[in-house]
Amino acid sequence: MSVADLLALEGVAVGDKVRLQGWVRTRRDSKAGLSFVQVHDGSCFDPAQVVAPGELENYTDAVVHLTTGCSMIAEGTVVASEGKGQSVEVLASRIEPVGMVEDPDTYPVPAKRHTFEYLREQAHLRVRTNSFSAMARVRHCLANAVHRYFHEHGFYWVHTPIITGSDCEGAGEMFRVSALDLENLPRTESGGIDYSQDFFGKETNLTVSGQLNVESYCLALSKVYTFGPTFRAENSNTSRHLAEFWMIEPEIAFADLAADADLAEDFLKSIFRTLLNERADDMEFFQKRIDKTCLERLEKFVDASFERMDYTEAIARLEKVVADGHKFEFPVKWGMDLQSEHERWLTEEHIGRPVVLMNYPKDIKAFYMRMNDDGKTVAAMDVLVPGIGEIIGGSQREERLDVLDARLEEMNLDKADYWWYRDLRKYGTVPHAGFGLGFERTLIYATGMANVRDVIPFPRTPRSAAF
RNA sequence: UCCAGAGUAGCUCAAUGGUAGAGCAUGCGACUGUUAAUCGCAGGGUUGAAGGUUCGAGUCCUUCCUCUGGAGCCA
Numbered sequence: 001m002s003v004a005d006l007l008a009l010e011g012v013a014v015g016d017k018v019r020l021q022g023w024v025r026t027r028r029d030s031k032a033g034l035s036f037v038q039v040h041d042g043s044c045f046d047p048a049q050v051v052a053p054g055e056l057e058n059y060t061d062a063v064v065h066l067t068t069g070c071s072m073i074a075e076g077t078v079v080a081s082e083g084k085g086q087s088v089e090v091l092a093s094r095i096e097p098v099g100m101v102e103d104p105d106t107y108p109v110p111a112k113r114h115t116f117e118y119l120r121e122q123a124h125l126r127v128r129t130n131s132f133s134a135m136a137r138v139r140h141c142l143a144n145a146v147h148r149y150f151h152e153h154g155f156y157w158v159h160t161p162i163i164t165g166s167d168c169e170g171a172g173e174m175f176r177v178s179a180l181d182l183e184n185l186p187r188t189e190s191g192g193i194d195y196s197q198d199f200f201g202k203e204t205n206l207t208v209s210g211q212l213n214v215e216s217y218c219l220a221l222s223k224v225y226t227f228g229p230t231f232r233a234e235n236s237n238t239s240r241h242l243a244e245f246w247m248i249e250p251e252i253a254f255a256d257l258a259a260d261a262d263l264a265e266d267f268l269k270s271i272f273r274t275l276l277n278e279r280a281d282d283m284e285f286f287q288k289r290i291d292k293t294c295l296e297r298l299e300k301f302v303d304a305s306f307e308r309m310d311y312t313e314a315i316a317r318l319e320k321v322v323a324d325g326h327k328f329e330f331p332v333k334w335g336m337d338l339q340s341e342h343e344r345w346l347t348e349e350h351i352g353r354p355v356v357l358m359n360y361p362k363d364i365k366a367f368y369m370r371m372n373d374d375g376k377t378v379a380a381m382d383v384l385v386p387g388i389g390e391i392i393g394g395s396q397r398e399e400r401l402d403v404l405d406a407r408l409e410e411m412n413l414d415k416a417d418y419w420w421y422r423d424l425r426k427y428g429t430v431p432h433a434g435f436g437l438g439f440e441r442t443l444i445y446a447t448g449m450a451n452v453r454d455v456i457p458f459p460r461t462p463r464s465a466a467f
Numbered sequence: 468u469c470c471a472g473a474g475u476a477g478c479u480c481a482a483u484g485g486u487a488g489a490g491c492a493u494g495c496g497a498c499u500g501u502u503a504a505u506c507g508c509a510g511g512g513u514u515g516a517a518g519g520u521u522c523g524a525g526u527c528c529u530u531c532c533u534c535u536g537g538a539g540c541c542a
Contacts, residue, residue: 028501036501049502067493085502105493105511106477111503112492117535118478172541209542234540235468247542329538340538393542438542451535452542463533 004043006078009088016078018090020048021098023128024070026111035063036083037095039074045134045281049081049089050074062097067104068111069128072097116454123458123467131290134282135455138275139443145274146227146248146439149267155223155250160210162229165202166417173233174205175243206231211249211434212368212421215397218251218432219424225250227439235462239451240388242440244460251434257370257379257396260433261308261356264383264392268354268437269302275446276302283447291448297387298446306354309346311338311377314357317350318342337364340389347384355384367407368421369395370431381435388445394435401425 001018005011012018022041029035033054038047052063052074066072076092083089101107108122109129119126126132147157163177179199180186186194195203210226217224226249233243252263276283276298287295318332330339338346338357347355359377362369369378383392398404404425408415415422443455453459458467 026502026504028504030499030501030504034500036504038502051500082500083502103493107493108477110477110492112478113503114478120534230542232541236540237468237535238538238540239536241541245542390542436542441542 002043003039003041003046003048006048006088006090007044007046007086012078014078014080014088018076018078020050020074020090022048022071024066024068024072026068027064027066029064033059035059035066037063037066037072037074039072040128040133042133042136045130045137045285046086049083049086050076050092050095051079051089052092052095056092056095058095058097063095065100066095066097067101067107069101069104069107069109069125070097071099116451120453120459121466127457130285132454134285135443135447135449136457138279138282138286138447139455141275141279142271142442142446143227143439145271145278148274149270150223150225150250153223155225156217156221158210158214158217158221158224158226160207160213160226160228162207163200163204164207164213165200165204166212172208174208175231175233177204177206208232209247209249209436211251211436214249214251214434215421215432216424218253218434219428219430222253223250237462239453240441240444242452242456242459242461245452245456246439248437248439249434251432253430253432255396255433256431257358257381257433260394260396260435261306261358261381261383264356264381264394264435264437265306265354268383268392268442271442272298272446273302286447286449294446294448297448301354301385304353306356306383307351308356308358309351310358311360314338314342314346318345321345321350335361335363343382343384343389344386347389348386352386354386357382357384362407365395367411367413368397368404370398371403371407379433383435385445388441391441391445392435392437394433396431396433399425399429399431401429 001012001020003020003022006018006020020039020041022039025038025040025047027035027037035052037050037052039050040047052059056063073096074090074092075094076090078088079091081087081089104110109125114129119129119132127136150157180197186197188194207230209230210228214224214226228246229244230247231244234241250263252259283295312334315332315334322328322332328341330341332342347353358381359372360380361376362371362378365378365380369380371378379396381394382390385391398407401422404422405415408418440452440455443449444452447455449455453461
């Protein structure tokens with residue numbers, strides 16, 4: 001049975017015979033011949049305490065040599081615990097070591113404190129620690145909550161491609177996908193690489209966003225979303241960026257920017273509510289050991305309404321606070337992109353709640369965002385949250401072909417590259433909107449973890465893909 | 468990519484230019500049910516790499532590598 005069921009007394013009672021399988025967290029010996037073995041199996045935060053009496057036939061040969069990381073099977077009786085840390089424990093009648101740790105002296109994750117930096121170098125074993133097993137369960141819970149929310153609200157999950165033939169997704173540097181022999185590249189007559197001989201007969205890359213593809217499904221299925229890995233070959237070395245990360249991108253038809261903002265707010269609150277309800281054990285750990293404010297932050301988040309504010313208004317308020325003597329490193333001026341420090345001031349100090357900033361200057365935003373009537377701004381939005389800054393970026397999409405074409409031209413983009421995207425505006429176009437949410441940043445916000453590399457099992461960053 | 472900091476025992480860190488140490492972990496021992504157990508003993512080092520200065524370099528200089536934090540890019 002699982003440790004979770006045992007500790008919750010689910011389908012089991014004191015006096016029952018049980019069998020546990022898992023890994024040793026610690027072994028403590030007491031007087032001559034009695035050991036306490038903490039066993040974890042991933043089913044919940046707490047390990048189970050297995051009491052190994054000295055009378056076990058393999059006690060001196062095997063049990064006292066169990067060390068952190070060994071795998072084992074324990075059979076025994078559920079008893080009320082005489083100790084303080086747990087209500088029930090298993091009094092073992094048989095302990096079977098399955099896989100020993102060959103050299104405890106060099107086991108990379110012994111029972112002691114480790115820095116996250118060190119554990120990143122032991123990514124294959126770090127999930128055996130409290131922090132990373134808790135994170136794995138929280139990650140699963142939130143991913144599951146994402147799918148449940150959309151399913152219950154009539155959205156379809158669309159599997160947009162990982163390999164893309166569009167070189168026009170426009171969200172950053174891409175990883176090339178090629179089956180060509182790098183040591184012996186085929187050349188065109190003019191000396192360039194001849195991609196017509198490559199696997200797909202053209203240049204292909206890993207996707208940086210499923211948005212363009214999901215828009216096509218939106219204009220037939222009305223409410224859709226993607227949730228999968230995306231790839232950016234940017235040389236970003238920060239605690240908030242990965243080369244491979246998971247992104248959630250809903251897209252809704254017959255919808256404007258206000259509806260998009262409403263969806264973002266309802267969605268975020270819903271998944272965090274699910275997390276608080278379903279992973280209280282792991283969240284208690286994050287609260288206690290990682291970030292003392294994370295529970296309070298989430299509880300406030302699911303109750304507070306998001307402030308909505310136009311970019312132009314935000315600039316006015318930033319200019320006012322600067323005039324009142326507040327110092328920023330970067331100047332504030334209409335038309336500029338907000339810096340991290342500006343976003344954080346708005347959401348943390350000025351409003352004190354999540355803020356949806358809307359209607360940005362067109363010159364700092366992407367070609368597909370819908371032009372507003374003022375001719376200066378586009379229907380874009382960013383959701384800013386205290387403690388992390390931007391967590392969502394979204395927009396109403398430009399559904400008018402003539403306006404879209406004008407924007408493509410203005411930004412020196414080739415209309416031919418966007419032929420199928422433009423078709424969507426020729427055949428039954430509708431106003432539609434969507435946003436992108438970085439899943440790892442959501443996890444950081446929820447748990448208070450400081451680095452995005454510690455919320456994904458095997459992080460990919462510049463110069464690092466060791467596992 | 469830019470700015471700053473760091474790299475010494477398995478891990479976390481000390482060490483004024485002059486004999487490389489501690490805590491934790493690990494092993495052994497002690498301890499009447501432990502909970503980050505406690506106490507004692509022990510083993511454990513090419514000080515990131517290559518050059519240079521010096522009687523002498525973990526320490527100073529140069530170059531490089533790696534990591535961390537911040538910025539930019541963004542999610």
